Amino acid sequence: MIDFSRVQKELQECSRDMEASGIKVTPVSDNLVNLSGTIPGPIGTPYEGGIFKIDITLPDGYPFEPPKMHFVTKVWHPNVSSQSGAICLDILKDQWSPALTLKTALLSVQALLSAPEPDDPQDAVVAQQYLRDYQTFLGTARYWTETFAKTSSLGVEEKVQKLVEMGFPEALVRSSLEAVGGDENLALEKLCSG
Amino acid sequence: MAKRVLCKFFAHGACLKGEHCEFSHDWKDPPNNICTYYQKGVCSYGSRCRYEHVKPSRPESSASSSSMVSLPPTAESSVGVTTVPGVLPELSALSRPYLPPNNPAWNLESGDSGHDDSLEDSDFGELRDLKPADRPICSFAAAGAGNCPRGGKCPHVHGELCPTCGKHCLHPFRPEEREEHIKTCEKKQKHLESLRRSQEIECSVCLDRVLSKPTAAERKFGLLSECDHPFCISCIRNWRNSSATSGVDVNTALRTCPICRKLSYFVIPSVIWYYTPEEKMEIVDSYKGKLRSIDCKHFNFGNGNCPFGTSCFYKHMVKPGSYMWKYHRPPPRRPTARRSNFVDMDSFLDAFEHLIRDDEPDMFDVDFDTDNDHAYRDGRLEEVVLRHLGAEDGDTVIAKDIRLSDFLSNMNIR
Numbered sequence: 001m002i003d004f005s006r007v008q009k010e011l012q013e014c015s016r017d018m019e020a021s022g023i024k025v026t027p028v029s030d031n032l033v034n035l036s037g038t039i040p041g042p043i044g045t046p047y048e049g050g051i052f053k054i055d056i057t058l059p060d061g062y063p064f065e066p067p068k069m070h071f072v073t074k075v076w077h078p079n080v081s082s083q084s085g086a087i088c089l090d091i092l093k094d095q096w097s098p099a100l101t102l103k104t105a106l107l108s109v110q111a112l113l114s115a116p117e118p119d120d121p122q123d124a125v126v127a128q129q130y131l132r133d134y135q136t137f138l139g140t141a142r143y144w145t146e147t148f149a150k151t152s153s154l155g156v157e158e159k160v161q162k163l164v165e166m167g168f169p170e171a172l173v174r175s176s177l178e179a180v181g182g183d184e185n186l187a188l189e190k191l192c193s194g
Numbered sequence: 195m196a197k198r199v200l201c202k203f204f205a206h207g208a209c210l211k212g213e214h215c216e217f218s219h220d221w222k223d224p225p226n227n228i229c230t231y232y233q234k235g236v237c238s239y240g241s242r243c244r245y246e247h248v249k250p251s252r253p254e255s256s257a258s259s260s261s262m263v264s265l266p267p268t269a270e271s272s273v274g275v276t277t278v279p280g281v282l283p284e285l286s287a288l289s290r291p292y293l294p295p296n297n298p299a300w301n302l303e304s305g306d307s308g309h310d311d312s313l314e315d316s317d318f319g320e321l322r323d324l325k326p327a328d329r330p331i332c333s334f335a336a337a338g339a340g341n342c343p344r345g346g347k348c349p350h351v352h353g354e355l356c357p358t359c360g361k362h363c364l365h366p367f368r369p370e371e372r373e374e375h376i377k378t379c380e381k382k383q384k385h386l387e388s389l390r391r392s393q394e395i396e397c398s399v400c401l402d403r404v405l406s407k408p409t410a411a412e413r414k415f416g417l418l419s420e421c422d423h424p425f426c427i428s429c430i431r432n433w434r435n436s437s438a439t440s441g442v443d444v445n446t447a448l449r450t451c452p453i454c455r456k457l458s459y460f461v462i463p464s465v466i467w468y469y470t471p472e473e474k475m476e477i478v479d480s481y482k483g484k485l486r487s488i489d490c491k492h493f494n495f496g497n498g499n500c501p502f503g504t505s506c507f508y509k510h511m512v513k514p515g516s517y518m519w520k521y522h523r524p525p526p527r528r529p530t531a532r533r534s535n536f537v538d539m540d541s542f543l544d545a546f547e548h549l550i551r552d553d554e555p556d557m558f559d560v561d562f563d564t565d566n567d568h569a570y571r572d573g574r575l576e577e578v579v580l581r582h583l584g585a586e587d588g589d590t591v592i593a594k595d596i597r598l599s600d601f602l603s604n605m606n607i608r
Binding site for chain 1: 398399400401402423429432433436441442443446447450452453455
């Protein structure tokens with residue numbers, strides 16, 4: 001049985017120091033079993049500036065069993081599956097402790113972003129790239145952050161508005177934005193070149 | 195004659211005065227069951243009063259045995275209420291005028307008539323003749339801040355101030371009693387103090403204050419032997435007992451402190467939290483001491499093989515005629531029925547024996563890490579928790595099914 005009073009307390013605690021940690025946990029449904037967390041990409045890493053969304057499901061035995069977490073936002077990282085978002089982190093598996101909370105677990109995930117463990121990979125392709133061609137890895141990771149972790153900063157209509165104001169026809173703006181996956185900078189590049 | 199009325203504290207099994215008690219500790223003596231409030235005017239309990247409502251029969255009484263009241267026939271001959279030393283005059287002043295019912299008894303001033311004073315003098319004259327050490331202590335002076343309404347006329351000894359509890363309850367002429375009181379008083383005070391300090395402490399797992407949990411069984415700390423992080427007993431036991439299905443590693447996570455991950459071999463239940471290593475040691479030692487008095491069910495008086503061997507916390511008593519007694523070694527360890535892949539007759543029987551053994555009260559509740567499935571084979575966690583009963587003073591009493599009389603005589607509740 002999930003200790004809901006503890007979950008409630010954790011949520012309160014989390015919203016109290018959201019400013020300081022940047023970590024946010026919000027319930028998805030009313031039952032407090034499915035939650036959604038967001039972590040900012042650590043500064044000084046290719047994930048800087050991105051906001052990463054993590055889906056959290058609490059097992060029946062929580063807090064005596066670890067919460068199930070996976071990235072909803074696509075991440076290019078040796079310990080995160082680029083396909084499913086599954087996270088390879090010991091504290092979410094055999095090293096879980098009931099003294100950990102959702103916030104501290106998310107902090108650990110954030111720390112994992114800044115300190116990858118390529119020797120214990122979740123995504124072999126990423127890990128190989130990390131070990132063999134670090135520069136390419138950095139580029140890809142940065143690109144994925146730009147593409148997937150930053151789109152939510154502005155609404156689609158606002159982007160369209162912005163680009164239309166620059167003097168591009170609205171229909172073209174919309175098709176370009178769609179083609180680049182919603183990134184206004186990439187869309188601008190495409191519009192200028194094309 | 196001083197011991198004719200049954201001591202009501204003794205009747206409830208809680209007279210602290212023991213041999214010094216001025217009331218009878220003999221069950222054959224009748225109790226004083228007369229409601230004094232009713233006799234003096236008004237009893238606010240009315241018909242619900244558990245004492246007998248008997249009207250005083252004043253005019254018939256003589257001066258010396260002033261107030262023989264109409265007691266039930268059995269008690270009549272033996273109970274002379276006012277002649278019993280130790281009964282407070284305020285409560286036994288049956289000779290007082292019968293007051294109208296609108297004046298409650300507790301509003302009465304003491305010593306409000308000369309008649310009363312002369313009576314008290316004659317009643318307690320014999321008390322004054324006693325040696326000071328034999329005179330009982332005045333409970334008015336003890337309860338209040340030393341002000342007895344009778345002042346200097348009081349036939350009882352006025353106690354000296356106990357610095358710990360602030361009551362005038364130290365008998366000036368009974369050194370043993372004084373010492374005893376000071377000792378228990380200090381102990382009580384210390385316990386209260388640590389209980390007060392323990393109120394604020396939160397369990398790091400449920401994030402609740404441990405001593406504010408809803409049920410008494412939960413309001414207990416689970417101390418880890420190797421570190422000083424606070425948890426409530428149910429949380430830490432739950433964690434250490436949680437099954438391997440969750441994928442948590444037993445030796446590097448489950449048996450370690452959830453906060454510092456230091457490996458601890460056992461959990462000690464305690465009602466109070468500690469602040470010094472000495473206090474912790476005291477708690478651990480008293481817990482181990484209690485377990486040592488209980489026979490180990492695995493050892494089974496020398497007929498079983500205890501997986502914890504000599505480091506077991508429970509008593510290993512070898513009974514004459516047992517396997518251990520005959521061969522000076524424990525019987526061979528049986529394979530547990532669950533682990534074996536084949537069934538032979540021996541393990542078949544063993545499995546049954548195990549079932550039978552488990553019907554006995556399961557006393558095993560120390561979480562050793564060496565043999566997880568042995569201690570928790572049947573997963574009866576609730577039972578384990580229930581067997582830690584809290585004594586009134588906050589001590590943990592480990593219940594055992596023995597006869598009530600043995601239980602009372604052996605129990606060592608301070």
